[in-house]
Each structure stands twice: as structure tokens, then as C-alpha cells.
Amino acid sequence: MRAFLDGKLQALQALPVDLRDVAAALRNYLLRGGKRLRGALLIAGHQAAGGRPEAALDASIGVELLHGYLLIHDDFMDQDDVRRGGPTLHRALGGDHLGASLALLCGSLCESWAYQLLGPGAPLAARTVEQVIAGQMADLRGPRGRELSAREILEVQRAKTGTYTFELPLHLGATLAAAPQVLLDALSAYARPLGVAFQIADDLLGTFGAAEVTGKPNAGDLREGKWTLLVARALESAAKKDADRLRSQLGKADADVEELRGILRRSGAEASARADAERLCDDALRALDSPAVPEHVADDLRAIARYSVHRAL
Amino acid sequence: MRAFLDGKLQALQALPVDLRDVAAALRNYLLRGGKRLRGALLIAGHQAAGGRPEAALDASIGVELLHGYLLIHDDFMDQDDVRRGGPTLHRALGGDHLGASLALLCGSLCESWAYQLLGPGAPLAARTVEQVIAGQMADLRGPRGRELSAREILEVQRAKTGTYTFELPLHLGATLAAAPQVLLDALSAYARPLGVAFQIADDLLGTFGAAEVTGKPNAGDLREGKWTLLVARALESAAKKDADRLRSQLGKADADVEELRGILRRSGAEASARADAERLCDDALRALDSPAVPEHVADDLRAIARYSVHRAL
Incomplete structure (x- = not known):
């Protein structure tokens, strides 16, 4: 992941505008902790279907970057200041409108890298991301004046994280090895x-x-x-x-x-x-x-x- | 496109939170004008490779939605109020932080739909989106105190729209028909x-x-x-x-x-x-x-x- 990131962030410096501080902040954010749960699950799914771990390495970086994208955008929307024991990315980039915009673009960059790395798994990942986003919309909007029941909260949570954290990476890894x-x-x-x-x-x-x-x-x-x-x-x-x-x-x-x-x-x-x-x-x-x-x-x-x-x- | 959108926006209403106004604003934004240049190019690329137009219809909706995603996010970052003769989406949704967040999520929804519709073309589209985003970063950040030369501006523009508007849809359509x-x-x-x-x-x-x-x-x-x-x-x-x-x-x-x-x-x-x-x-x-x-x-x-x-x- 570190090597992949360094290659992509280097390419970003080819443009005639200085983006070194943005690249450094994104790198720090992505490499600072995190459980790497989704990458490990993808490799486990791949091995379950008889695949070699090396063949799933790109896709496992892909799910971790997909997660990075969602976290960066969520942090901005929820106006959170802290993530993984450090500043959220929009805070690290100044906290104003320009910083927020650059952070959102960093998240979208991660996402575009993810879909490249996921290859044939990209459409499946996009189906799950659709559900996560719908759940996040419901979460942000909230129930507007009424209280959600425990059953309704479970429904929103199932949309937002139900298949995303475990099922998606397992299936991505497994289908990559023709499970x-x-x-x-x-x-x-x-x-x-x-x-x-x-x-x-x-x-x-x-x-x-x-x-x-x-x-x-x-x-x-x-x-x-x-x-x-x-x-x-x-x-x-x-x-x-x-x-x-x-x-x-x-x-x-x-x-x-x-x-x-x-x-x-x-x-x-x-x-x-x-x-x-x-x-x-x-x-x-x-x-x-x-x-x-x-x-x-x-x-x-x-x-x-x-x-x-x-x-x- | 209208039929596809209506199906997806209907599904959004299954959650126990009222998102009808958000769905209506997104629908209005996407269906209000626009030249549909990218969809037409995708179908032309497909026909150039001997494909039938019907077989490229999903992917042509996909590139239009991908464009919708980029416009919605750009409008927020550039703080624009007007697009295609009507309000930008973050304005239509109230213009505050919640409205901006919901608009950004609408853009990301369009993107997740696009990658589903593009199917095997998703990774190619993601490579081009990566360049567009890098160009947008350079554009937002700007030269910071110095003036960009005409040559440098061409470089940033080439990243931002060079292959995106014409080459990407043509290639997506053509490769779909094994050009x-x-x-x-x-x-x-x-x-x-x-x-x-x-x-x-x-x-x-x-x-x-x-x-x-x-x-x-x-x-x-x-x-x-x-x-x-x-x-x-x-x-x-x-x-x-x-x-x-x-x-x-x-x-x-x-x-x-x-x-x-x-x-x-x-x-x-x-x-x-x-x-x-x-x-x-x-x-x-x-x-x-x-x-x-x-x-x-x-x-x-x-x-x-x-x-x-x-x-x-």
C-alpha cells in the first residue's frame, strides 16, 4: 500500500502546481493506523477459493483505499476533527472551504485508485458503495422531528455497513479466484x-x-x-x-x-x-x-x- | 436515463427516513438540459466497432451520470450558484453544511451508479477520473502567488478534460464492442x-x-x-x-x-x-x-x- 501510494502521489507532482503538502497530508492520513480489516478479509476470501495471496494484493489495497475515501468524505460531512488519533483530512488541510475541497478531492482520488485496483470487481464494489451512501444520507438527514425505533435504526445501519465491511471484501477476493x-x-x-x-x-x-x-x-x-x-x-x-x-x-x-x-x-x-x-x-x-x-x-x-x-x- | 433514475431514486425511499426532496432535487438537476455529448460519443464509439446502439445504452447512461457526479462536486468546490440555467445542487438543497453534504452524497450516488452501468469499463473510467481530479486539485490550489504560463495552463487543462470528454466515452463504447x-x-x-x-x-x-x-x-x-x-x-x-x-x-x-x-x-x-x-x-x-x-x-x-x-x- 505504501509503495502504491508513493507511486500515485509522485505522479500528482507532475502538474505545474505545487501539491506536495496535500500529497503528504493524504499519505499520513492513510498510513496512520487503521485495522486493515477489509484488506485481510479480501485475502481470506481469495484463499478460501484457492487463490494465492499475492494475486489478491492489488484488490486488497483497493478495498482499503475505498474505505479511506468513505472515511475522508464522512469526516467532512460529520464535521469530525479527529480520526485514528490524528486530525481528519479536511482539518489537516486548513479546515476552511479550500481545505475541505482538497480533502474531498483526496477522497475521490482514493476512490478512483480503488476502482482501478479492483478491476473486474469494481461494479460489485460500486453496488455496495451505493448502499453505504444511501445509509449515510439517511443518517445525516435524520428522522426530522420524530424518533427512530430500534428496528428502523437497524435498517439504516444494515444499509450503511451491513454488507460493506465483511461481505464485500470476502466476495471480492473469492470471485477474483472464481469461487x-x-x-x-x-x-x-x-x-x-x-x-x-x-x-x-x-x-x-x-x-x-x-x-x-x-x-x-x-x-x-x-x-x-x-x-x-x-x-x-x-x-x-x-x-x-x-x-x-x-x-x-x-x-x-x-x-x-x-x-x-x-x-x-x-x-x-x-x-x-x-x-x-x-x-x-x-x-x-x-x-x-x-x-x-x-x-x-x-x-x-x-x-x-x-x-x-x-x-x- | 429517466427510467433508470426513477428506479434508483425509488429504491432510496425504502429507508425509514424521508429523502423525497433530495431525490427530487437530484432528478431535476440531472434531467435539466445538458448536451448529452458523452453519451452520444459512447454510442458512436460502439457503432464504430460494429456494436448495436441498444447494447451500449447502459454504458451511455453511465458516462452521463459520471459527468453528473463531477459537476455536482465541482459546483460545491467552486461555490457556484447556477448550472444549466437552474440552481446548483448544494444550493437547491439549502446551501448550508447539511445541504452541501447531501449534494455531495448525491454526486457520489451518481458515481456509484455509473460504475455499475459501465461494468467492465469501470476501471478505464476510473483511470480518467483520477486525471480529472488531479487537474481539479491543481485548479483549486492555483499557482500560489506566481502566474501560470499559457503552456502550464494547457497542461492542467489537458489533465482535467483532455481525455475525459471525448476519448473516454469513445473508448468505452468501442471496447464494449471489442474494437x-x-x-x-x-x-x-x-x-x-x-x-x-x-x-x-x-x-x-x-x-x-x-x-x-x-x-x-x-x-x-x-x-x-x-x-x-x-x-x-x-x-x-x-x-x-x-x-x-x-x-x-x-x-x-x-x-x-x-x-x-x-x-x-x-x-x-x-x-x-x-x-x-x-x-x-x-x-x-x-x-x-x-x-x-x-x-x-x-x-x-x-x-x-x-x-x-x-x-x-
Whole structure:
């Protein structure tokens, strides 16, 4: 990835305008941490179908760059300042309209690189990106004056990350090695519940996690007023006094985070989210018993599932 | 295109958040005018390689949507208010940060649709988009305190629109019908000079054109201080007094447009731009004499070349 990036960023300097600072900021953003989960999944999917890891290297860089594109654009839209323990790209580039525009273009560059690297997998990736964008639109627009139910939040989350994080890279890798349908089905049976579990774990981390683990401000979700499954469940099941308090404090920059966390705990929302994530993770692990998945790949996918969900539990 | 859009925008309503106004604004933006030049070129390229027009219909919608994506994002970055005789999309959606974010997402949706419709042509399109974005970065950043020469401006313009408007759609259509290399080369020999001629014609229109023709404010380029080939040539060849005056007035919202137009005329910049566009258009027309290009397709491409350049001359 580093070598690919350096080649592309070098080519950017051929134009008669100095873009070195933009290239350096993008490089730093992309290479600074990140779990590289999607690249690892793509290679696992490729190996499951009998492919050699080297043959999937370009595509695995492609999914990581696709993710970089979505993060850069999301950071601007959500007006976030921090990502992976450093500044978001629009902040690093000055934070004004020009900086934001250059950051958005950097994101779009990553995307154009991704579609080049994904080759024949590009249209499949584009279908999934379409869903992610629709989910992000729904997320940004919000319910406009009414409250979303837990069921509705799951629907938006399923659009936004349901197939994107796990199923897409696995299928991209597997189809690159001409996987049979039975393998694609087994990978889906693993990826879909895990996608939901991952999202729940992410909500738990954003609400209860420490800043050192998340690379984002502590309890950011509560102070930003993010409409998570945890919040919807608490509003549905908490005592009226607690629900009213949560409603009035959510999204306030000076909210008492410990108090709100207490409400989420008392209402049972936290425990039920943890139980859901565990159950969905177990469903995913069970799908790996399929004879279509080679044992050494199943081992890798088990480790990925446990890591993805348990870091939050 | 209308039917495809309606299907996709309908699917957007499946989420439990009301996005009807966003869908309507995007639909209006995309279906309001536009020359559909790229779609027509894609079909011409396909027919040149012996393909049936129906088989290229999806891909031709794809290049038009790819163009829609770039326009929507450019309009936001350039902070333009008007496009094709109506509001730009970020303006139509409220003009604030939320409206801009939703507009950017609409653009990205168009792009994801485009890559789906382009199918095996997606990676080729992504390579060209990479160049367009690099050119847009250079354009936005600008030369930072020094003046770009006419040659340097041509370089940035070549990145930004050189292969994008003509060569990309022709090649996408032709490769979809398994065109031989000799045909691809003939199409490039037509497309490349025409791409530069088209850009020069666009500068002429943006500087001397009437608002009724361009769908944008009259002489917008001069008042926005856009660094065009016309301006660079005038600064290189005008009398010192004229050059200083142009330098000091360019980009002022209350600049005397007729005075600046007079300077561009007196310096010879306008005449030399028109002569260049004519010459490049002739080069493009001559490339169509190649026996690799079927005569009925050459006729269509001649008409497109004349229309693209002469609307400004």
C-alpha cells in the first residue's frame, strides 16, 4: 500500500502546481493506523477459493483505499476533527472551504485508485458503495422531528455497513479466484450477522469506550447526539424519568456522560446490545463449519470475528 | 436515463427516513438540459466497432451520470450558484453544511451508479477520473502567488478534460464492442485535439458568451478570476498598461467586463484562441479519414466536432 501510494502521489507532482503538502497530508492520513480489516478479509476470501495471496494484493489495497475515501468524505460531512488519533483530512488541510475541497478531492482520488485496483470487481464494489451512501444520507438527514425505533435504526445501519465491511471484501477476493456459489453463500452466512455485530460493537465503543481504544473523543456518540441502537433501545425500555433525561441531554456538548451511561445501563440497553453482539458473532462462527470453507481460512476468519466484536465487549 | 433514475431514486425511499426532496432535487438537476455529448460519443464509439446502439445504452447512461457526479462536486468546490440555467445542487438543497453534504452524497450516488452501468469499463473510467481530479486539485490550489504560463495552463487543462470528454466515452463504447487497436488509435487521433479545442471553446464562451447560451452568469470566468488560456496569453502579449489593468481587475465582482474583453481582443489572445480551436478541430476532422472509422459514424463524429467547437466561435 505504501509503495502504491508513493507511486500515485509522485505522479500528482507532475502538474505545474505545487501539491506536495496535500500529497503528504493524504499519505499520513492513510498510513496512520487503521485495522486493515477489509484488506485481510479480501485475502481470506481469495484463499478460501484457492487463490494465492499475492494475486489478491492489488484488490486488497483497493478495498482499503475505498474505505479511506468513505472515511475522508464522512469526516467532512460529520464535521469530525479527529480520526485514528490524528486530525481528519479536511482539518489537516486548513479546515476552511479550500481545505475541505482538497480533502474531498483526496477522497475521490482514493476512490478512483480503488476502482482501478479492483478491476473486474469494481461494479460489485460500486453496488455496495451505493448502499453505504444511501445509509449515510439517511443518517445525516435524520428522522426530522420524530424518533427512530430500534428496528428502523437497524435498517439504516444494515444499509450503511451491513454488507460493506465483511461481505464485500470476502466476495471480492473469492470471485477474483472464481469461487463457486456454495462458497459465496457460506461467506455471506458468516459476513452478514458479523456486519451487524460489528456495528453494535462500534456503537458500544463510541458510547462506553475509552479514547485510547477508539482514537476518537471519549463517549463521542453521546455528545454528538448520534442516534444509535443503544439510545433507541434505552428510550423504548427505560423508566419515563430516565428516558426524558436522556432525550434532553443527548447531543449536548456538556452532557454528563457518566449519568447518560448509567441510564443506558439501568434500562438494560447496554446488556441487551452486548448479548445481541455475542449471539450474532456466534451465528457467524457457526457458518464457518460449512465444508465449503477450507479449515485454515476458517481459523483466520474466526480470529477476525472475535477480534472485531470482542474489542468492544 | 429517466427510467433508470426513477428506479434508483425509488429504491432510496425504502429507508425509514424521508429523502423525497433530495431525490427530487437530484432528478431535476440531472434531467435539466445538458448536451448529452458523452453519451452520444459512447454510442458512436460502439457503432464504430460494429456494436448495436441498444447494447451500449447502459454504458451511455453511465458516462452521463459520471459527468453528473463531477459537476455536482465541482459546483460545491467552486461555490457556484447556477448550472444549466437552474440552481446548483448544494444550493437547491439549502446551501448550508447539511445541504452541501447531501449534494455531495448525491454526486457520489451518481458515481456509484455509473460504475455499475459501465461494468467492465469501470476501471478505464476510473483511470480518467483520477486525471480529472488531479487537474481539479491543481485548479483549486492555483499557482500560489506566481502566474501560470499559457503552456502550464494547457497542461492542467489537458489533465482535467483532455481525455475525459471525448476519448473516454469513445473508448468505452468501442471496447464494449471489442474494437481493434487500429480503431482505438483513430478515435484517439480524433478525440485528443478535439478535447483541447473544446476546452478553448469553453473558455471563449465563459469569457465572451451570453448567459442564454452558457446557462451560467455572463462573463463569469472574468469576474471569478478563472486562470484561463485566454488570460495567460493576454498577460504574455498585451501592452504593459493593458496587462497591469487586466491583472488588477481580474476576479473582481464589479470588474468592467467590456473593458477586460477589449484587452483580451487587443492583445490578440482572443483571435489566437479562436485560430487554435479551428486548427485543432480540423486536426480532429482529418483523423476521421482513417479507413478504420466507418463512414456513417465519421459523419456523426464530424457533426459533434463542429457543434462542440463552433458554438463558441
